[in-house]
Every structure is written in C-alpha cells, then in structure tokens.
Amino acid sequence: MTVETAETVGVIVQTLAVLVAASGVIVALSMGVADRRAADARADLDRREARRLADHHFRLDMLVRLARNVNDPGHTDDKVSSQLAAERAALLHVIGPDGLPITWETYVGPTVDESRSIANNADVDKLKRCQNEVAVKITDEIANWRSGPSVS
Structure with a gap:
C-alpha cells in the first residue's frame, strides 16, 4: 500500500x-426528545389524576361534614343553632343543588338563580341579600374551579 492510499483510507475511515x-448524536437527541414528550404526557396524566382525587x-x-350537620339533633342555644344552619x-x-336536590330544597330553598336574583334585588332586606350573595359566590367559585383549565 502506498502512502497516498494509506492517507486516503485514513481520511475515509475518519469521515x-x-x-x-x-x-x-442525532439518534440520541431524537430519543431524548421522544423520552421528554413521553415523560410530559405521563406527568400530565398524573396531574389530572391528582386533581381528580x-x-x-x-x-x-364536605359530604361528611354535611352529614354530621344534618344528623345533629339541633341545639337549644339559638346562636349555635343559627351557626349550624349557616x-x-x-x-x-x-x-351544589344537583348533588343533593332533596337536601338542597329542604335546607336552602331557592335555586342558585333565585339566590342570584335575591342578591341583586334592592327591595330585599340587606342581610338577606348578603346571605344570598355569599351563597351564590360559593357556588360560582366551585363551578369556576371545576370548569377551569386543566392542570398542566
């Protein structure tokens, strides 16, 4: 083998x-990207499951607390009784009213829309308006939380 041939073979081997x-490097980068996407997908599923749980x-x-409250026989002190009702x-x-419609009708009475109407009615007693405004805000906050963007 000549020197030129050896150099050519060396250049070919180096190339x-x-x-x-x-x-x-390209394969490693491609695998890294695919692995990162898979990890992101798993993390997203984990976050969704954590939010659901x-x-x-x-x-x-909330249901356990409500069950204790509803099953409480009441109290002789009007203030304590009022606090339990609140x-x-x-x-x-x-x-929400859809979760326990009979209990809602028994203890709350008005629908969320009726409560919203009462809260906005200037002819209604201010204390009653405040009570309904707070009740509507609670319902709206829970609805916004449930319908909000998923955790990502």
Missing part, C-alpha cells in the same frame, strides 16, 4: 467515524 458519531377527597370531606347552607352551596 466514516465522524458520520457514525454524528448519526449517534383531590376533588373527590374534597367532596367527601354551615349547612354553605356546605350545600359547595356541593
């Missing part, structure tokens, strides 16, 4: 080595 290394635990906690109404507004 092939560079091409193989460059191909390896948090909502479930929150609703169960908590019951707030819990029902968190759960």
